[in-house]
Amino acid sequence: MFKKALFRKQQLKFMFFNLIAFTVILTIFGIIIIGQVQRTLFSKSDEELLSFKEMMTEHPSRGFESPLPDDKMDRLPPREERQREHPNPRIIVLKWNKNGEIINQNEIGSSFYESFIKGAQLDKTNLNIITNTTINNLYHFRYLLFETADSEGEIIYTQLLINTDAEQTIIDNFEWLIIVCSIIFIILSISASYILSRKMMKPIIHSWNKQAEFVENASHELRTPLTIIQNKLELLLTEPHEKIMNKFENIALSLSETRRLSKLTSDLLTLARADSAETQLTKQILDVDSFIQKVCAPYIEIAESQDKHFWLNLNCKVSIEADEVRLHQLLVILLDNALKYTSDDDSIGVKTYAEEHKVVLEVSDTGIGIKEENMKYIFDRFYREDKARSRETGGMGLGLSIAQWIAAKHNGTITVFQNNHKGTTFKVKLPK
Numbered sequence: 001m002f003k004k005a006l007f008r009k010q011q012l013k014f015m016f017f018n019l020i021a022f023t024v025i026l027t028i029f030g031i032i033i034i035g036q037v038q039r040t041l042f043s044k045s046d047e048e049l050l051s052f053k054e055m056m057t058e059h060p061s062r063g064f065e066s067p068l069p070d071d072k073m074d075r076l077p078p079r080e081e082r083q084r085e086h087p088n089p090r091i092i093v094l095k096w097n098k099n100g101e102i103i104n105q106n107e108i109g110s111s112f113y114e115s116f117i118k119g120a121q122l123d124k125t126n127l128n129i130i131t132n133t134t135i136n137n138l139y140h141f142r143y144l145l146f147e148t149a150d151s152e153g154e155i156i157y158t159q160l161l162i163n164t165d166a167e168q169t170i171i172d173n174f175e176w177l178i179i180v181c182s183i184i185f186i187i188l189s190i191s192a193s194y195i196l197s198r199k200m201m202k203p204i205i206h207s208w209n210k211q212a213e214f215v216e217n218a219s220h221e222l223r224t225p226l227t228i229i230q231n232k233l234e235l236l237l238t239e240p241h242e243k244i245m246n247k248f249e250n251i252a253l254s255l256s257e258t259r260r261l262s263k264l265t266s267d268l269l270t271l272a273r274a275d276s277a278e279t280q281l282t283k284q285i286l287d288v289d290s291f292i293q294k295v296c297a298p299y300i301e302i303a304e305s306q307d308k309h310f311w312l313n314l315n316c317k318v319s320i321e322a323d324e325v326r327l328h329q330l331l332v333i334l335l336d337n338a339l340k341y342t343s344d345d346d347s348i349g350v351k352t353y354a355e356e357h358k359v360v361l362e363v364s365d366t367g368i369g370i371k372e373e374n375m376k377y378i379f380d381r382f383y384r385e386d387k388a389r390s391r392e393t394g395g396m397g398l399g400l401s402i403a404q405w406i407a408a409k410h411n412g413t414i415t416v417f418q419n420n421h422k423g424t425t426f427k428v429k430l431p432k
């Protein structure tokens with residue numbers, strides 16, 4: 001219950017962060033697009049204001065109404081030049097004296113002056129900077145204010161205004177479009193965030209469950225031998241005068257459980273290190289066949305002592321780069337299992353051969369075999385096909401997990417299949 005609430009909380013957190021990320025990205029995107037559109041739309045008006053200013057400062061005597069000489073009309077000079085000669089009629093010119101009064105009312109036209117300009121004040125904050133303004137809270141203009149001198153040398157301020165209502169309408173509509181689209185995308189991103197956060201949580205939940213299962217199994221496996229050792233020692237303490245010889249069985253059992261405990265803790269440590277990717281391989285060049293021969297030598301003797309037949313078929317004849325200690329550990333796990341799960345007169349064999357890019361090591365036995373339906377579980381930690389039997393043989397279900405990790409660490413694989421209807425074959429493939 002607690003676990004579910006924790007996962008839910010984490011998922012909501014992921015969802016929230018995803019949502020924030022989507023919103024921030026969309027907002028930045030919107031701001032950039034609107035800014036760009038604004039800049040593009042106003043650039044034409046700004047260009048015209050600047051060329052008008054240039055015309056006024058270069059030919060101060062010429063006004064807005066100055067005609068273009070006829071001879072120039074025939075030759076049609078470049079557009080920029082023509083614009084300078086014949087400025088845009090949309091531009092309104094206001095001239096202010098130092099006291100902030102408009103001095104060219106007659107040029108503007110009295111009705112225009114009365115309706116729009118009359119109450120206007122001279123604002124020198126944005127001198128020489130093209131700025132936006134609205135007249136009567138209704139009409140949008142861009143203007144450029146600059147200082148000049150009149151014919152008597154008196155300082156006057158010239159304000160060039162250009163109406164930008166059309167541009168502003170496009171920008172307003174565009175802003176609306178962007179806002180509406182952003183809202184729609186943010187709503188859509190809520191569901192996208194939900195799906196993404198669920199996907200993100202899946203591997204976390206999976207490894208959390210695996211970890212919890214691992215800890216539970218490990219504690220269980222540790223507790224059993226500890227309980228046995230404790231019981232046996234307590235039993236010995238009840239009869240302190242007894243001879244060791246008479247209590248031999250109890251002592252031997254305690255000792256074997258201690259060995260089991262020691263093997264279990266070292267396996268657990270190997271897997272814990274494997275999980276934290278702490279263990280690094282020390283690779284060296286190994287001649288596969290002679291290495292296998294060396295590892296198998298003691299097993300040939302053990303098999304003989306147990307009336308089992310051990311055969312070797314070594315045909316690899318190549319060397320590989322591998323960690324000798326880890327590869328030895330992998331083979332020992334497979335050979336130990338082969339011995340554990342076979343009876344008298346069974347046979348155990350190791351075969352090596354090379355494929356195109358791989359070296360193959362096969363460990364086969366004619367023992368009890370593994371049921372087809374259980375094969376997919378045998379590399380899982382603590383999995384044992386027959387728990388009661390494994391306890392007898394000392395198995396804890398960690399060996400094959402370690403073998404799989406070693407194979408993977410060498411960029412190889414380990415697979416299992418039935419050995420000709422009796423027993424098992426493990427196939428390890430390692431890169432050449």
Ligand code: ADP
Nearest residue numbers: 337338341369378384385395396397398399400
């Ligand atoms: P264990 O220490 O129990 O042998 P492993 O991880 O090595 O743990 O093996 C997991 C299980 O796979 C074993 O409990 C056993 O059921 C099965 N198994 C492994 N090797 C063999 C084999 N050669 N023959 C039959 N069963 C095997």
